[in-house]
Amino acid sequence: MSNTTTEASHETSLKGQLALITGCSGGIGSATALALARRGCSIAVHYHSAKSKADSLVEQLSALPGVRAVAFQADLSEYENVRKLYREVIETMGDPDILFNNSGATNSVIGPQGDIADVGVEEFEKTWRVNTGSSYLLTQLCLPSMAKKKYGRIVFCSSVAAGTGGVIGPHYASSKSALHGLLHWIANRYAKEGVTCNAVAPALIIETGMFSNPSPELVNRIPIGRFGLPNEIASVVEMLVTNAYMSNKIIVADGGWTATGF
Template sequence: MDLAGRTALVTGASGGIGAELSRRLAEAGAAVAVHHRDSEADALAVAEAVRAAGARALVVQADLGEAAAADALIDRVERELGPVDVLAANAGLGQSARWQDVDAEAFDRMYAVNLRAPFLLARRVLPSMAGRGYGRVLFTSSIAALTGGIVGPHYAATKSALHGLTHHLAARVARDGVTVNAIAPALIAETRMLPGEPAELAERIPVGRLGTPAEVADLALAILRNGYVTSKVIAVDGGLYPV
């Protein structure tokens, strides 16, 4: 159950939830690969925080919208940090659009980053995890997968599909000591994906405020530490969607 000495890859780690999760994993004793697409300065700052916590860090750049990026990313992490024990597939797109304005290109780009990339990353690391008898995969979904959300149809559809992927994979690796879960945050402050003004969005939430990356990371760490929790999608939404 201990994360000390493990190697973690956090995608979309340059800010918000990914940055906080990277720091928490480092505090738990894991080496952390800090992935970004085009935010090198922010990723370097996260890596410094990881090192300040006493853990090894690696900054890795990749455009996960490219199909070949997943294998290249894992290759580098394994070469420099070792086999991936914890995959936190957190990177995602969240471009707002009305359903009438979402064309094939926009849908395909959202699909490539939000669904195909998490699958390809998991597909790559799961055999090695199963062979070692330990692994943790955590997908970052969204409450939009359960409600339809307000970002757009392409966003909601890709996040909903992550739930099916979670259940499918979890059932096939559970006996190998590998867990596969998803968290579904809603309206988290200090992220780049808020679909509106924070004060207005906060009025939608029963607790009366936005969530924080720290609150999401709290739950993520609890899931990653627990070998008996698998095939679950857990909302972090201030009571927005009662499940």
């Protein structure tokens, strides 16, 4: 069997691999965990405060053949907690082969017509610390073992706000667009080590904590005429994880809101 065929088979099954998913108790995180686990991937389930949801997800995942799942609590707004999460995961389950940086926070919502003075620099920095800094640090921690194994998959959860400004505010939009520069550098630097790095940029996804009570008029922004669902984003992450030729890409999943990627 050729190396190409062997690699493709290995990736399609994901059997024996471990994925660390931050914000895993939320809609997109849990849908992605289930999608990867159905391919045989074990899951390190990170959560902040939704313990019951995390425990329920672990139960669902553990019922799948050959899948291990463990819940890990951490408030990722503090960098020492990011380091603690990483230590606990590797001590309990081993080094992640896949990292989905999915956890994030909106903080204040001022909307596209808001006043920039309503978002202070302290809140700006707090938003960046959760959405950008913690993702950077966790990636920095996970990358060495991936490079050593010559295999790794890193995916960031961005947002359509990174390319359009979005509907939340400048603090959130800028924290997401910063991930794009990060992934471009990582993808280029670690390609020869077998590590791919990509992002999915969703828009207006219901059944999530971040978008749990949508304003009906927002649907008018979406050409296909409805909001997105968590499993539709999970399918993009699944593709990015199982396709070794996809790297350095931002996949925008927004129901046709934007014409292309950014």
